[in-house]
Amino acid sequence: MKKLWKNCHIATMQNGQYSSIEHAAMVTSGQHIHWIGTFEDLPADAYSETIDLNGAWVTPGLIDCHTHSVFGGNRSVEFEKRLQGVSYAEIAASGGGIASTVRATREASEQELLASALKRVRCLLKDGVTTIEIKSGYGLDYVNERKMLRVIRQIAETLPMTVRSTCLAAHALPPEYKDQSDAYIEHICNEMLPKLHQEGLVDAVDAFCEYLAFSPAQVERLFKTAQSLNLPIKLHAEQLSSLGGSSLAARYQALSADHLEFMTEDDVKAMAAAGTVAVLLPGAFYFLRETKYPPLESLHQHGVRIALSSDLNPGTSPALSLRLMMNMGSTLFRLTPEQTLAGVTTHAAYALGLQETHGTLETGKVADFIAWDIEHPSEIVYWLGGDLPKRIIQHGNEISI
Numbered sequence: 001m002k003k004l005w006k007n008c009h010i011a012t013m014q015n016g017q018y019s020s021i022e023h024a025a026m027v028t029s030g031q032h033i034h035w036i037g038t039f040e041d042l043p044a045d046a047y048s049e050t051i052d053l054n055g056a057w058v059t060p061g062l063i064d065c066h067t068h069s070v071f072g073g074n075r076s077v078e079f080e081k082r083l084q085g086v087s088y089a090e091i092a093a094s095g096g097g098i099a100s101t102v103r104a105t106r107e108a109s110e111q112e113l114l115a116s117a118l119k120r121v122r123c124l125l126k127d128g129v130t131t132i133e134i135k136s137g138y139g140l141d142y143v144n145e146r147k148m149l150r151v152i153r154q155i156a157e158t159l160p161m162t163v164r165s166t167c168l169a170a171h172a173l174p175p176e177y178k179d180q181s182d183a184y185i186e187h188i189c190n191e192m193l194p195k196l197h198q199e200g201l202v203d204a205v206d207a208f209c210e211y212l213a214f215s216p217a218q219v220e221r222l223f224k225t226a227q228s229l230n231l232p233i234k235l236h237a238e239q240l241s242s243l244g245g246s247s248l249a250a251r252y253q254a255l256s257a258d259h260l261e262f263m264t265e266d267d268v269k270a271m272a273a274a275g276t277v278a279v280l281l282p283g284a285f286y287f288l289r290e291t292k293y294p295p296l297e298s299l300h301q302h303g304v305r306i307a308l309s310s311d312l313n314p315g316t317s318p319a320l321s322l323r324l325m326m327n328m329g330s331t332l333f334r335l336t337p338e339q340t341l342a343g344v345t346t347h348a349a350y351a352l353g354l355q356e357t358h359g360t361l362e363t364g365k366v367a368d369f370i371a372w373d374i375e376h377p378s379e380i381v382y383w384l385g386g387d388l389p390k391r392i393i394q395h396g397n398e399i400s401i
Ligand code: NIG
Pocket: 068, 097, 098, 101, 208, 236, 239, 284, 311, 313, 314, 315, 316, 317
């Protein structure tokens, strides 16, 4: 059953560029792209359906490769405190921050967590996101991490999206392990992660490498376990200080290191050599009123792939629009709209290890694409929020939003 999608222009995003095809057409067969090119070159064939895209610009479905979309409660009161001058680290040290979301998440039932997460993830889907990564990390014990990861799997069953789950049990120290962070890491490595993995709930492993979370030595211990379980690695690194987490991640061939405001030139070189993707999170940068910028010039110079993501979470980035993050990526980090779009398509696919199937529009890849009612692809980055008119096609089917 082949479908013909015609009367469009296509930004395929191959090689991290628009790589545009004007006056284009695409043929999908089931869930995949069967043919893509100019309408003029369209091979004669029989189609079960022909869809007129009315001159739209087609891009790959957007990929939000770093989110914490599942959580209980929210932290708007903490936001007010921060505006009065209390810092994120001070709030964390006084029992707020991640710990307060851990309390709310532990109290919530699986159904409650699913209902609240679906509201948020639907916003991203409506914004054009067809692939999303979601982390655990607000449970911090076996029962509650499992609860979060099960909710992530249920999101995948409920919404027409590709959903990857990441175990972030090493996000913060749970109260049960106060002053025993080594013991907590051992517990994750010996008990939690192997069990959760065995239950089929984990696609990747992440940790928060930071002075207020876990040290590089502790993260390395976790990486070794992840490697022994054949699980890909990601890392929150260099967000608030420079500990060399991103170099460590590169040494372990991590898919990505994320945040990176405080990374050094040596970290950049290590990531470039390993092909580890730099995931920048302009929402967290903005929301924490960070003043230290990730080393954009050096990342470009060394050819590190740069992905962008919402970091949707209750503490540092309550972001419900990836397009708004894209605008911030361009305005704050001076990425061109083309680089920004590459950051939420092809480079984001690499950050999830999905580059063979997702992230660009090419024959054989999954037919996830957005038909935007715009004059040029830069408009996707240009408009600030709102609901940009679009049609969303996931696995070859148009979905109603
Ligand atoms: O990506 N940096 C650590 N984790 C999240 C924030 C989590 C929270 O504050 O709830 C982040 O910024």
